Amino acid sequence: xxxxxxxxxxxxxxxxxxxxxxxxxxxxxxxxxxxxxxxxxxxxxxxxxxxxxxxxxxxxxxxxxxxxxxxxxxxxxxxxxxxxxxxxxxxxxxxxxxxxxxxxxxxxxxxxxxxxxxxxxxxxxxxxxxxxxxxxxxxxxxxxxxxxxxxxxxxxxxxxxxxxxxxxxxxxxxxxxxxxxxxxxxxxxxxxxxxxxxxxxxxxxxxxxxxxxx
Ligand code: B16
Ligand code: MG
Numbered sequence: 501x502x503x504x505x506x507x508x509x510x511x512x513x514x515x516x517x518x519x520x521x522x523x524x525x526x527x528x529x530x531x532x533x534x535x536x537x538x539x540x541x542x543x544x545x546x547x548x549x550x551x552x553x554x555x556x557x558x559x560x561x562x563x564x565x566x567x568x569x570x571x572x573x574x575x576x577x578x579x580x581x582x583x584x585x586x587x588x589x590x591x592x593x594x595x596x597x598x599x600x601x602x603x604x605x606x607x608x609x610x611x612x613x614x615x616x617x618x619x620x621x622x623x624x625x626x627x628x629x630x631x632x633x634x635x636x637x638x639x640x641x642x643x644x645x646x647x648x649x650x651x652x653x654x655x656x657x658x659x660x661x662x663x664x665x666x667x668x669x670x671x672x673x674x675x676x677x678x679x680x681x682x683x684x685x686x687x688x689x690x691x692x693x694x695x696x697x698x699x700x701x702x703x704x705x706x707x708x709x710x711x712x713x714x
Contacts, residue, residue: 504659509613511669523578531561534550545670594703610653647680
C-alpha cells in the first residue's frame, strides 16, 4: 500500500516557536500578564485564537471581542515582521535530508500545520516544491488534537490513515495523529511526547533504514 509522510511546520521543519513567543510576550506584557518560555509550551500546535485565550486565562483577564481582534492582528503583524529575513538557514537539522530522501524515493509529502502563515514560510525557506499537499490553519475548522488537519492531508494524497506517517513536536499534534489512526513520530523530548509511537531528538537521528521500514 502507498504511504504518505505528513509534516507539522512550527517546531518540526522550522523553529518559529521563538518568534511566536516574542510576539505573544509583547501582548501579554502590554496587558500586565507575565509570560514565560515555560508558559509558551502551552501554545505549541495551538491555533492563534486559542493561544490568546490561554494567555488571558493565565492572567485571569476577560476581554471584548474587539480587543481580542486587535491583539490578534498586532501579534500576527509583529510575528510576520520577524520572518522578513527568514531563509533556508532556519530549516531545522536533518529536515532537508529527509525531504530529499523521501522525494528521491517518490514518497508523497504533505504539510499538516495549524499556522495560517505556512505557505510564505515554506516559500522563504525554499522547500515549497517538496510538498504534494499543504493543509494549514486556513483549511481547518477544528484545531489539534482534532485529527482534521491530518485526515484532509491523507485524503489529498489518496492514502489510508494507517499508511500515513506524521512528524509532530506538540502533544496535541501527536494526539491528533493517534486519533486519526496514523503512525505518530514525535520530534523532541521523549518525556513530553510519550504518547507518540516513536520519538527522536531531531531529524538527524532518523535513518534512511528506519524510514524505509515504516
Ligand atoms: P499562526 P504548527 C502552530 O503551528 C504553532 O505551533 C502555534 O504556536 C501557532 O500558534 C499556530 O501554528 C498558529 O500560527 O499564528 O501563524 O496562524 O506547529 O501546527 O505548524
Ligand atoms: Mg508544531
